[in-house]
Amino acid sequence: MSLLDTTLAAIKPVSEEALAAAERRQNELTKPPGSLGHLETVGNRLAAIAGVCPPPVPEPAVIGLFAGDHGVCAQGVSPWPQEVTVQMMLNIGAGGAAINVLGRQAGADVWVTNVGVAADAPDHPAVRDRNVRRGTADFTEGPAMTLEEARAAVEVGIATAFEAVDGGARCLLTGEMGIGNTTPSSALISVFTGTDAATVTGRGAGADDEMLDRKVDAIERGLALHQPDPADALGTVAAVGGLEQAAIAGFILGAAARRVPVVLDGVIACSAACVAVAFDDDVRGYLISGHAGAEPGIQAAVAHLGLRPLVDLGLRLGEGSGAAVALPMVQASARILNDMATFASAGVSEG
Ligand SMILES: Cc1cc2ncn([C@H]3O[C@H](COP(=O)(O)O)[C@@H](O)[C@H]3O)c2cc1C
Numbered sequence: 001m002s003l004l005d006t007t008l009a010a011i012k013p014v015s016e017e018a019l020a021a022a023e024r025r026q027n028e029l030t031k032p033p034g035s036l037g038h039l040e041t042v043g044n045r046l047a048a049i050a051g052v053c054p055p056p057v058p059e060p061a062v063i064g065l066f067a068g069d070h071g072v073c074a075q076g077v078s079p080w081p082q083e084v085t086v087q088m089m090l091n092i093g094a095g096g097a098a099i100n101v102l103g104r105q106a107g108a109d110v111w112v113t114n115v116g117v118a119a120d121a122p123d124h125p126a127v128r129d130r131n132v133r134r135g136t137a138d139f140t141e142g143p144a145m146t147l148e149e150a151r152a153a154v155e156v157g158i159a160t161a162f163e164a165v166d167g168g169a170r171c172l173l174t175g176e177m178g179i180g181n182t183t184p185s186s187a188l189i190s191v192f193t194g195t196d197a198a199t200v201t202g203r204g205a206g207a208d209d210e211m212l213d214r215k216v217d218a219i220e221r222g223l224a225l226h227q228p229d230p231a232d233a234l235g236t237v238a239a240v241g242g243l244e245q246a247a248i249a250g251f252i253l254g255a256a257a258r259r260v261p262v263v264l265d266g267v268i269a270c271s272a273a274c275v276a277v278a279f280d281d282d283v284r285g286y287l288i289s290g291h292a293g294a295e296p297g298i299q300a301a302v303a304h305l306g307l308r309p310l311v312d313l314g315l316r317l318g319e320g321s322g323a324a325v326a327l328p329m330v331q332a333s334a335r336i337l338n339d340m341a342t343f344a345s346a347g348v349s350e351g
């Protein structure tokens with residue numbers, strides 16, 4: 001069996017018993033029931049994922065950041081030149097990007113992987129070279145990649161998640177870099193949520209009105225050409241996705257197989273989570289949405305995934321930024337279940 005097949009076989013639903021125990025415990029803690037809002041539901045989810053209440057605090061954390069390029073850039077869907085992908089990948093490797101700063105602030109390591117960058121990338125000690133293919137093909141003309149390439153990219157993500165967890169990580173965060181990647185992300189979200197391309201496509205890294213129209217048109221042509229089947233996760237990501245979306249989907253599958261929570265970033269992460277859930281519906285229980293962002297695809301995807309974002313700071317960056325800013329809240333939600341006194345232990349009267 002392939003790494004993908006063994007990983008899918010290892011994914012089990014989260015624990016209903018631990019979830020129920022956490023819900024009961026929230027009502028025994030010295031606060032009005034429900035008063036910690038979404039921190040309570042996230043804490044309960046962490047218990048369900050770990051299979052124990054109270055759940056362990058999800059730390060240390062690793063941000064799995066995957067870089068790739070996109071043939072669909074030929075359709076004029078990003079205001080930025082493609083070489084920014086490799087340049088930013090090296091900047092992230094050197095510690096100078098927003099995600100490095102936010103990761104340091106949150107106490108999370110950033111692991112940068114080249115899964116699909118088109119340009120020659122000089123060796124860099126902080127960049128993991130797992131290049132599957134030098135960028136995708138233009139999906140308006142043919143499949144973005146072959147099924148074998150899509151599987152290989154998914155397996156890069158799985159292997160990265162396993163390595164992080166084997167190294168001690170107890171929380172995984174998704175990140176990416178890839179000029180043009182909001183276009184395949186919106187295409188994937190359109191397929192998996194059954195929503196019009198126009199509704200789930202946004203301005204990415206700065207598209208103007210004309211470019212936004214071109215993005216929607218490119219996605220519509222791609223979907224008409226390939227007619228992706230939302231039940232076919234691998235076929236859909238190969239047809240209209242990207243190498244970093246496939247790798248992030250694998251990273252999420254790997255986390256679920258090891259019963260570790262995954263905190264999602266923005267629209268690219270959400271599209272990859274849709275792919276992962278199409279592989280195995282039980283993955284849903286392992287997901288935590290970090291933030292709601294400016295991209296309209298996020299809203300459709302989180303509704304499809306049954307998630308509620310932790311924060312909304314109007315971010316429209318990607319890289320893993322929205323997951324990193326949410327991480328302290330995820331960890332706080334576990335600490336609440338571990339460290340708060342109960343009405344009985346503190347001698348506080350219940351209402
Ligand atoms: C300097 C720079 C840094 C970034 N960091 C993340 N992105 C974000 O923008 C890109 C997607 O937007 P679009 O689909 O419009 O090209 C991705 O690389 C994403 O990670 C960046 C974009 C740029 C230009």
Ligand SMILES: O=C(O)c1cccnc1
Pocket residue numbers: 182203204205265266267268269293294295315316317318319
């Ligand atoms: O939501 C995101 O992840 C996003 C938005 C704009 C550009 N890049 C990423």
